[in-house]
Amino acid sequence: SQQGEEDPQALSIQEGENATMNCSYKTSINNLQWYRQNSGRGLVHLILIRSNEREKHSGRLRVTLDTSKKSSSLLITASRAADTASYFCATQETSGSRLTFGEGTQLTVNP
């Protein structure tokens, strides 16, 4: 069963704007990961944040993790039309174990 809930389910913004997606989970975790999926394609790993980390950056991506609230957010700054995709959070309870995915957010960036 999916333990992650993501909001919003769908987000439509203009190019250049920032996009923020949120993810909540229910169990204790070792790490939380964000993935991107273009329509009909496989998943691309974006960023991993461990349970003892609070914030992580990678290029235009910024991820935060609040283990007390069991939530994470993904911020994409200065969005581009090419960022249009579905974004999923996924948690791992222990290193190397199964991933449990959230429901995903469909991001549309309009040129």
Place this chain on the structure above:
Amino acid sequence: GAVVSQHPSRVICKSGTSVKIECRSLDFQATTMFWYRQFPKQSLMLMATSNEGSKATYEQGVEKDKFLINHASLTLSTLTVTSAHPEDSSFYICSASPFKDRVAYEQYFGPGTRLTVT
């Protein structure tokens, strides 16, 4: 980065036939691979965990006799959908983690296999 391939990328089969999907880690060894299923506009649902040299571990509700998994080597796992029915039509995705110093890192996903059962 680590590369995982899947073959075929698309397959159409007739109801009642069996289909085999391969998942390969191309540049690393993976003792564990995972098989997911994704229906349109939905998230990924884990079907089973494939362990090299041992039986797969299936998630609740997944029929092990229908979805046969074989992890014959450290770089290859196969999923066979037996006696396929139209409701088995879905996007099947595998993933694997490279291990370093006994610690597993990010999972890398294959490009997926679109199965259509007619």
